Amino acid sequence: MGLVMSFTRVTPEELERAVADPVWAGKLMDFLGALDSPDQPDGYLDKSWDGLQYLLDKAGVSVGLQEDGIPINEDNTFAGWRADAVKRASELLKATPFEDLAGYFDPTEMTEREVYPSFWDADDLEYLRGSYETLVEFFKVTAASKSGAIRSFG
Template identity: 45%
Template sequence: MGVSVGFIGATTEELDRAEADPSWADTYVYELYADDGFPMPNRPYGGPDKAWAGLQFLFDETDVELEFLMDGFQILEDGTLFGWSAEQITSVARQLRATPWERLAAHYSPERMTREEVYPRTWRLDAEGELDWLRRSYEELVDFFTAAAAGGYGAFMSFSF
């Protein structure tokens, strides 16, 4: 299974209710993903899935101010569910759209990422393949934040381990 991060669009009302009633939020987010209609055409969702730590490494080397495990607000005490406001989503979307992949890729260092034990610790096995995986994950992340911002959504961020 592994450690992964995922986002799904959330309304302000849903985020407010989640903050007031975390147990509701836990059930609700699960039901969003388990619904027969998933993915819903009007509710954006996306990764970076298991690429989150590799992307975080690249973000930390640039001026992208996104920290998967620090941004947003914690909903569940076990750290598996967070809420991100519509304002945060819009701000991150703006940053991501202004950051071409090439600027991030310039900081890709399989040796250093291996030495620093950046999850999932596969960087030296297929360095070029892993870089391509990070690129695809970045593109999915940009797509999610762009769509969520355009729809006026905040987000639920799940952190699974």
């Protein structure tokens, strides 16, 4: 399967409880993952997370998909993003059209640097575009509702 990343919108209260109780956080994420709710914005990035991070870093956009957030558990499977962090990320992402990031797409360099999943070709730009659109929309909707988020990684 490989390493995938996703973001899930949570209430500020759910986030605080998740940070305080990592076991409960896992149960919450299982519960929310099992729901098929049209109210829950899609934050699934699949394996594009490192490619997106590469583009964001190259463009100087200070959103750390893996590094930002509050660690919830020791293995960094979950990290919490409070509403203020979600809002900040939303503003930065909205201000950065994908076309600005696309200019940094270099499949050869990304492969040489072993940007996960470690092999890139020219066709992957559209994969990254779709994932970026998902990411921007997730943060926009989540920020508008003044919610927090939990980043799942693994």
